[in-house]
Amino acid sequence: SQQGEEDPQALSIQEGENATMNCSYKTSINNLQWYRQNSGRGLVHLILIRSNEREKHSGRLRVTLDTSKKSSSLLITASRAADTASYFCATALNTGGFKTIFGAGTRLFVKA
Amino acid sequence: SQTIHQWPATLVQPVGSPLSLECTVEGTSNPNLYWYRQAAGRGLQLLFYSVGIGQISSEVPQNLSASRPQDRQFILSSKKLLLSDSGFYLCAWSVHGTGEYFGPGTRLTVT
Numbered sequence: 001s002q003q004g005e006e007d008p009q010a011l012s013i014q015e016g017e018n019a020t021m022n023c024s025y026k027t028s029i030n031n032l033q034w035y036r037q038n039s040g041r042g043l044v045h046l047i048l049i050r051s052n053e054r055e056k057h058s059g060r061l062r063v064t065l066d067t068s069k070k071s072s073s074l075l076i077t078a079s080r081a082a083d084t085a086s087y088f089c090a091t092a093l094n095t096g097g098f099k100t101i102f103g104a105g106t107r108l109f110v111k112a
Numbered sequence: 113s114q115t116i117h118q119w120p121a122t123l124v125q126p127v128g129s130p131l132s133l134e135c136t137v138e139g140t141s142n143p144n145l146y147w148y149r150q151a152a153g154r155g156l157q158l159l160f161y162s163v164g165i166g167q168i169s170s171e172v173p174q175n176l177s178a179s180r181p182q183d184r185q186f187i188l189s190s191k192k193l194l195l196s197d198s199g200f201y202l203c204a205w206s207v208h209g210t211g212e213y214f215g216p217g218t219r220l221t222v223t
Contacts, residue, residue, distance in 0.1 A: 040217075042202055042214035043212075044214070088155060100146075100206075103155050
């Protein structure tokens with residue numbers, strides 16, 4: 001079964017609004033990562049949050065991690081049309097960190 | 113700075129033909145290397161990962177194999193492609209558990 005699962009599966013918002021995507025996982029993790037993928041392209045690493053961290057910021061991105069609930073959220077503030085992409089969470093398992101398990105992703109569409 | 117190359121970008125192959133996809137990394141030493149497959153509109157499925165030359169771990173039983181003949185070279189192969197092998201193949205590298213860095217991907221269509 002999948003380790004990371006994002007919700008919603010798809011999200012459509014207006015430019016300027018905030019977008020929140022959630023991720024849940026099942027087992028203990030070393031860290032959790034968020035990636036972005038534009039259609040037909042490779043994934044781009046956005047942010048990594050370690051299991052002992054609760055919140056991390058990078059520009060307009062804010063990631064939270066709640067290990068007690070085994071969940072994370074990615075907030076994109078003041079969204080832009082260029083933020084339209086699929087966003088994936090991925091968990092590095094607490095088994096040496098070689099393997100990263102990806103969720104199915106959230107497709108975000110930002111309307112100009 | 114580190115870069116990752118993956119080729120070809122697109123590939124159309126008939127059923128039963130062989131496959132060889134290559135991935136090379138520059139600017140880093142002894143990276144962990146990964147091959148993923150992504151079905152349309154879906155997440156990534158880890159196929160193989162390697163922590164060193166000649167060391168390959170397979171995640172799912174399948175029609176594919178991987179090899180790492182050099183530190184920064186990772187090859188995905190098949191002797192006979194199946195229709196179900198169609199998909200978007202992504203190579204990635206990582207060091208020190210800081211996250212994975214992906215190549216541009218190869219879109220494979222088996223006809």
